[in-house]
Amino acid sequence: MRALTIRQPWAGAIVHQQKRVENRTWKLPAKHVGARILIHAGAQLDMNAKIYGPNFGDYGAMIGVATITGYHWSTDGQCCAPWGFENAYHWTLDNVTALPQPVPAKGALGFWTPTPDVMNAVTAQQTGVTW
Template identity: 55%
Template sequence: MRALTIRQPWADAIAHGTKRTENRSWPAPAKHIGTRILIHAAAAEDRKPRPSRDVPRDLTGGFGIWPDTRSAIIAVATLVGCHFDTGCCTPWGMDGYFHWELTDVTALPEPLPAKGALGFWTPHEDIVNAALRQDTAVAW
């Protein structure tokens, strides 16, 4: 199972909010489409969080709404698709980026500390197993 590191507040917006589009400058690898992935909250926050299109300010995170966990696996999701921006995916899709489509997001009750990496990366087997145990314990 692969993990994707996402800076805050966007990782929390996926795990605890309604964000189901991850914006990337590169397309999702085809081999990962249709697979469960781990959502890792980066150690650093997005220094210039810019809401995409018309995201209400209270949904952009980092304002006391979500836990703001750092350097940890915080959710499991299914990556179901990827497409280039066509003015779609409101309110979370950003102009000029690839939109990675996420579904079946499960926030982990207990975040799992882990050092992340750029792009997709493979966490230690113990982390994956702990995340999967939590994922199956939480009703979708």
């Protein structure tokens, strides 16, 4: 399973609120459409973020799983309001499930493969998590 690092508060909004779009400047590679991914909360806060709710405190950890269902380009962001950015690719997400316990991990740019230790800690939490 691949992981995607997302800065806070956005990772927390995906896992704990109803944010079902990830804004990116780059087009989603076709091979990831339909893929189940791990949501990794980056180690840094997005200082430009508008806070739509609580600032979730998990940083540098796997916090959930999601399915990427597709993507589209948006010039105005209104299609995915209030979460969509303008002039960005909107990666659409579904079947989002929070992990019962965050799993510390170092992130990376783009899609990346977690270490075996991280994957073992994540899969040990299978109860209640839709894989």
